[in-house]
Amino acid sequence: MTTDDLLELLRWHLPEIRASLSPEQFARFQGSVHRLRAAGDDTRAVRGALREVRLALRSLPRENELRRKLDQFRSGGAAPPAVLPDTDRLAELIRLLESVDWPTLAPASAAIARAVRQRLLTAPARGPEQLTGAAAADPAGAGLIRLSDPERGDRYPDFQFDPDTGEPRPVVQRINRMLLSDQDPWGAADWWLGGNTWLRAAPAALVGQVPDTRLTEAAAALLGGGGW
Template structure:
């Protein structure tokens, strides 16, 4: 397992990690990951920082699959070039750690969050190789919701795309930005894919069937923003 593999593994399993650690243990883990971003291109310092991350995760249950995969990671003796992670991957992991108040997410809430994520991942979606045009070049800039499946990797819910052209629906892009989907993709996806008492249907099912302004108004009401 490479350092980049480890970064991706941690990114995908943050809710599981939080559910398995106490608030204090998770705060130590957060600090250890932040320190990864401070060592620059110093290979030795990076090895020490990676070792600290792994030590913070030792409280994970030994039978836990994530713990077993983490045990496969060994940085000792690796060349510095092989140790340094991709800067974008590390930045994304740190951004996710700072975008949610993780230490206050108790294990029961974490279990509920995992259930919501499992439900959202059952919705039809496409992989990054199926994106076209500007969306393929920069999905985040295109205003697309990206969900991460532990097995399949990045997934983009189908409701975001015109079935004929494959291009993103402009109203979906607009509402995704309104819902801050780049910071909370799961929350934005849940708004689209759950029943809405105001709209009396699932918002995703109404794209193209009701006026765009109605969908946008419903989303704006949720976030308290009338500037749509």
Template sequence: MSTSTDEFLDLLRDRRSEIHAALTAEQFARYQDGVRALRAARDDVRAVREALRAVRTALRALPPGTELSGRLGQVRGAGPAGAAVLPDADRLDALIRLLESADWPALEPDAAEIARGVRERLLTAPARGADRLPAGAAGDPAGAGLIRLTDRAGHDRYPDFQFDPDTGEPLPVVQRINRLLLSDQDPWGAADWWLGGNEWLDDAPAALLGRISDEVLTLAARELMEEGAW
């Protein structure tokens, strides 16, 4: 029995908790590198096969006898049918977002628990799915300056404070500040800045949208970045 590349990606997504728990920080980093190499390979069949081999090698540390470990050798990546090995881009991007948002294995246990708590708190904030994004932002939300958080089920969530409550369009000040905060690289950190308490502003910045000037909000974010406290 063989497993297609896309079936393998689905399995990696569905068993991500098992993978996180089983791998050390170093092993998990090698696994991430392999998946990123798979994306970089694009339609280069040879590069795709090499990246799949790197992913399988990183996952050999998984406990034997599990479904995932048993299917590592069944992935079609060395066969002659080149088209069969090319990954679906959307599946691959979704998996990479999950991996990039799951850095807990690289943290010390206490720090990992804190990070987990912060992320769970941020995911309780009102948010919308990709189906409710305005047309102008749907194609590339990160490029549009929007924070995208991914929950444990793999669903993308866009905190509601980013959008005008009347028109549904992104708020320009939020887009500007998100870019200052490098939200495309660290969406969790940017979301925590907006939704957490801020001593300089004496409130959560998201709660102050429309109540104080855009310039003051922008200055607060710029000061944070310039101080290197990010």
């Protein structure tokens, strides 16, 4: 397992980590991740920070899936390329850590967030190798929701694509940008795939079935805080 593999696991399991640790323990974990960023490309400092990350998570239950995988992670003998973290992956993990006041988040809420992610990943989706055209070159620039699956890698929910051409649907691209899907892909995916009182159905099921303006108005109502 490389450092980047570890970062993906941490990013995916953040709600579960918070649900299993006390606020003080979680704060220690946060600090270890920030030390990993501060280590830069100093291989020795990176190894030290990675040890701190693992130690901070020793309080996870032994039967916990992440705990078992962490026990398999050893950076000491790994070659430098496998030790140094990808800066973008590390930045994304830190962005998630800073986007929520995790230490004060109730464990029950964190567990719910984990369950929501698992539900969203059961929806039909395609991998990056199935993207075409501009979407393949720059999925984020194309306004696509990208969900990270710890087992399958990046997943792009199918409702975003025209079934005939395979190209992104313009209305989905527009609404994704309204929902800031580049910053909160899980929240945007939950809006599309969850029940919607105003539309009386999941918005994703209505793409191509109702006027685009109706979907756009529903998203606007959410952002405006009214109509629900």
